[in-house]
Amino acid sequence: MAEDHVGDRNGIGVSVSIEVYRDAWGVPHLRAADEDELAFAQGRVTARDRAWQVEVERHRAQGTTAAFLGAAELGWDTFARRARLADTARRCFERLEREDAGTAAWVRAYADGVNDGLADGAARAPEFAETGLAPGRWEPWTPLAVWLTTHILFAGFPTKLWREEVARRLGEEWTELFATDGPGTSGSNGWLVAGGRTASGAALVAGDPHRFIEAPGVYQQIRLACPAYDVVGIAVPGIPGLAHFGHTGPVAWAITNAMSDYQDLYRERLRRLPDGAVEAYGPEGWRPAAAHTETIEVAGGEPVAVEVVETDRGPVIIGVDDEPAAATAPADAAEDRGAVWESVALRYPPRVTGELGFEVLPALLRARTVADVDAALDGWVEPVNVVLAADTEGGLLHRVAGRVPVRHRANTLRIVPAWDPAHAWEAAPAPLPRAAVDGHAVMANARGIAAPLGVEFAPPHRADRIDALLGASAEWTPETITAVHRDTDNRSAAPLLAAVARLGGAADGRPPAGASPAA
Known part of the structure; x- marks a missing residue:
């Protein structure tokens, strides 16, 4: 469908002509006259589709969820305020306004769009009436606050608290025994197949983000088009642009978490x-x-x-x-x-530097080559990601993007004494690794090019399995590569299946003969 809409931009009632088309799956395809109007359109359609989600995230960033969800949320609200999430977002937006006024205006347009669509979205979301919550107002810095809140627990400082507890209860020698590299863990996948190993000669980029079961999900499929670009991908509700997964036509990119330690x-x-x-x-x-x-x-x-x-x-x-x-x-x-x-x-880096890297987001939308994506990602801050990208000219990219401080190794493992100058951060961040793509490349939160930047990673079985599957063909197509997405082989299950077999069960998961159905 198409619609002409007069919206409220910065309180002056600027007329915006926005075309909205929804495909058979309900995915919104947006077209506008310029980049700022398109950002407004993205904010507006997101607020209409995800009003409850984005308002909860705004309140989480501000530490105000207990006001409508009750005392159970006091723990989070206290943490959000003490961690200075909203204040950090304000600082980062103020710096963005000083150093990149164009991107700041683009983010402001998105927030204006959210405000324009919230009332309509809230009217269709029963949670507002059930909790007595009235839709609030998004400030220009709110998208930055939502981004911070979404990723503040990503980088591993909770693991340092866990190690501290292990050391206290079991002793220092046990602190690195319990690690995510253990066989029971899993995470996101992604891969890149160079044109020399595909049926068409064009490279294939695949992103396979694994998330906890969430309703609604943390991602939002969307298409964004204006005279400057026409991009399809996955957005984070509350954030303009397509940060993690996008296809501009000539170039595409996908990410997984690098498992780096930067807090x-x-x-x-x-x-x-x-x-x-x-x-x-x-x-x-x-x-x-x-x-x-x-x-x-x-x-x-x-x-x-x-x-x-x-x-x-x-x-x-x-x-x-x-x-x-x-x-x-x-x-x-x-x-x-x-x-x-x-x-x-x-x-954590944004609190120290006042930079959150939002200038990367519009630059990614304008990217036409791998070089453009690479240059844009030089400004990425958090979360630290492994990125794979390819373009129609044969360009390939496999790199880490983000900001990781250089400091004493003890900082990456445990709580360190504030009074010891050995634990201060160096002025320059760590260099970011990159690697050449030889036929194909795989990312799966495992040790790899990001290994120098982290402590704990996902186990290697998923990366090894994908590597083996991709190596079995040199004629990959978008249709045949779905077999990699759908593969259910789990090498980490072998020790468990062996234990079941030793106890009298069968390796195929069937119970031992004579066992009761409830056993």
């Missing part, structure tokens, strides 16, 4: 002064820490006050309220300067 946890020593101010003990001794109090509204309950503290390392996410002394005071701590307690601060 650090610091053990902080804090003390409160008589006037209520907070200080943190770092490499240069005691220094002021930023501190303020925020109030979380709770549906069906009393408001909760949350203190937010940030040291020179980063926002304190654990142990803000652990007074009195939970740590031994340093020797230079005067007795009248308050009791000392320990906490944990999170350091």
Whole structure:
């Protein structure tokens, strides 16, 4: 279908002519007069289709979900506020406005579109009435906040907390025993087959993202067209453009998570002064820490006050309220300067640099060659991804994209002492690996080109299996390569099947003879 729509752009009622066509699967195909109007259209159709999803994500980013979902969400809201997710998004958007006004306007247009479509989308989503939630207003920085919130737990700092608990309960020697490289884990897949090994001579790029079962899903199929480009791919609701999977016609790209480690946890020593101010003990001794109090509204309950503290390392996410002394005071701590307690601060690249890499998103839409994709991805920040891309001129790309700090190896494993200068980040980020494509390339969260940037990876059986399947033919087509997507061989199941067989079962999964159906 086509529709002409007069929308509200920045409160001035600018007329926008947007063509919307939905195919047999309901996938929206959007066409507009220019890139900003197209971003507005994408925001508008996303709000109409995914109103509840995008509004929940906005509230998650702001730490306000308890206001309509109740006290069960207090844990997340407290973390979101203490991690400074919304404030970091504001900082990153302000920097984007200073350094790339065009991209900032494009993101603003998307937020305007969301605001224009939210009321209609909310009217069709029963969750709003069930929770009493009224659709709110998206700010220009809200898409950046949603992106941060979507990926803040991706990079592994929860694993460092897990290792800390393992060390505390079992001993230091056990900390690296429990790793995701174990045989029971799985993750996303992707592969690239060069033109020399396809029936048509054109390269094939496949993305096979594996996600937890989600309703609605984290991805949104969409087509975006304007005079500058015509792109089809998978968007993240709440984010303009097509970040992870896209096909512009001449070039296509796909990603998997690189399993890189780019967030650090610091053990902080804090003390409160008589006037209520907070200080943190770092490499240069005691220094002021930023501190303020925020109030979380709770549906069906009393408001909760949350203190937010940030040291020179980063926002304190654990142990803000652990007074009195939970740590031994340093020797230079005067007795009248308050009791000392320990906490944990999170350091992550966008909070440090004020960069989130959103300028990459419109550049990807305009890409015509692998070189364009490669150049755009030089500005990528997070999450850190392995990227495969190919173009119609024979160009191939296999690289890591993202921002990984250079620091002491101990930072990548555990919580490290904030007062030890050995654990500071170096000014320049780590170099990003890349590799040539020899016939085909595979990515599956396993150790590979991203190995120097991480600690734990997915086991190799999926990557090995895909590699073997792709190596079995030199005449691949889009139709025949679906066999790789549909393959169910799971080499990690072999030890389990062997154990079942030893216990009297059958390797094909049937129960032992004589076993009851309920066994």
